[in-house]
Amino acid sequence: MARAATTTDAFNAVAEPRRRQILDLLAAGERPVNDLVEDLGLAQPLVSKHLRVLREVGLVQVRDEGRRRLYRLDARPLRSISEWLRPFEQAMSERFDLMDDVIQELKAQEDGR
Amino acid sequence: MARAATTTDAFNAVAEPRRRQILDLLAAGERPVNDLVEDLGLAQPLVSKHLRVLREVGLVQVRDEGRRRLYRLDARPLRSISEWLRPFEQAMSERFDLMDDVIQELKAQEDGR
DNA sequence: AAGTTACATGCCCACATGGGAATGTGTCAA
DNA sequence: TTGACACATTCCCATGTGGGCATGTAACTT
Numbered sequence: 001m002a003r004a005a006t007t008t009d010a011f012n013a014v015a016e017p018r019r020r021q022i023l024d025l026l027a028a029g030e031r032p033v034n035d036l037v038e039d040l041g042l043a044q045p046l047v048s049k050h051l052r053v054l055r056e057v058g059l060v061q062v063r064d065e066g067r068r069r070l071y072r073l074d075a076r077p078l079r080s081i082s083e084w085l086r087p088f089e090q091a092m093s094e095r096f097d098l099m100d101d102v103i104q105e106l107k108a109q110e111d112g113r
Numbered sequence: 114m115a116r117a118a119t120t121t122d123a124f125n126a127v128a129e130p131r132r133r134q135i136l137d138l139l140a141a142g143e144r145p146v147n148d149l150v151e152d153l154g155l156a157q158p159l160v161s162k163h164l165r166v167l168r169e170v171g172l173v174q175v176r177d178e179g180r181r182r183l184y185r186l187d188a189r190p191l192r193s194i195s196e197w198l199r200p201f202e203q204a205m206s207e208r209f210d211l212m213d214d215v216i217q218e219l220k221a222q223e224d225g226r
Numbered sequence: 227a228a229g230t231t232a233c234a235t236g237c238c239c240a241c242a243t244g245g246g247a248a249t250g251t252g253t254c255a256a
Numbered sequence: 257t258t259g260a261c262a263c264a265t266t267c268c269c270a271t272g273t274g275g276g277c278a279t280g281t282a283a284c285t286t
Contacts, residue, residue, distance in 0.1 A: 165264085
């Protein structure tokens with residue numbers, strides 16, 4: 001098997017920086033594709049493709065308004081990421097950084113370079 | 114360009130379910146590769162490859178002990194994900210789910226099917 | 227009806243992937 | 257020294273990718 005499809009879940013969909021940018025922009029509110037195209041400075045087909053991926057994992061919803069399509073954020077699928085991350089929250093804190101620095105030093109000495 | 118390398122950042126490294134499992138296991142403490150191989154039920158080379166990716170993005174650290182290599186979690190790179198996620202926290206909450214349901218209904222009526 | 231606008235979809239490519247299988251490397255044991 | 261053990265690396269393949277480009281489709285305008 002190759003790499004999992006980007007449409008597999010929120011983890012894979014959000015691994016792409018442009019798709020994260022799109023979600024950032026949509027956090028401000030509903031917007032048509034052209035707005036996103038301008039703000040991102042990307043080709044329109046590219047944006048449409050990214051939006052398709054986001055749609056397939058449920059991170060955005062669409063609404064037709066005349067010849068425009070308004071995209072809207074749906075952050076709920078991000079919860080799976082947030083929940084997976086929670087047990088690691090403590091280990092991410094600054095305090096543990098200091099511990100890690102000490103360990104790094106010990107390791108460096110151990111390597112004896 | 115193709116998809117970004119898995120070693121590009123924590124986002125891409127963590128998109129792979131097995132790598133998330135490995136981090137889950139390492140959250141309990143330092144462990145040799147063989148332990149992980151048994152717990153994951155994967156082929157040893159596969160585990161080594163995944164560990165390599167995690168190492169390259171700084172999510173794990175290694176320490177040699179005889180003929181074994183002890184891997185250790187370093188959760189710090191996860192912070193970039195956690196921080197990107199933070200602005201969406203509110204939008205993930207249950208309360209907004211209810212709002213979304215209402216919006217879904219309105220949208221369904223609007224579509225007039 | 228014809229043109230334009232706003233998107234979506236299709237085809238192409240270079241590229242990195244996850245897994246399988248085999249092999250390499252370093253450490254300990256007998 | 258020879259063998260077993262613990263890992264890492266290499267080669268292979270099928271697959272899905274992001275981007276560029278061209279085309280399709282629906283809605284609005286004139």
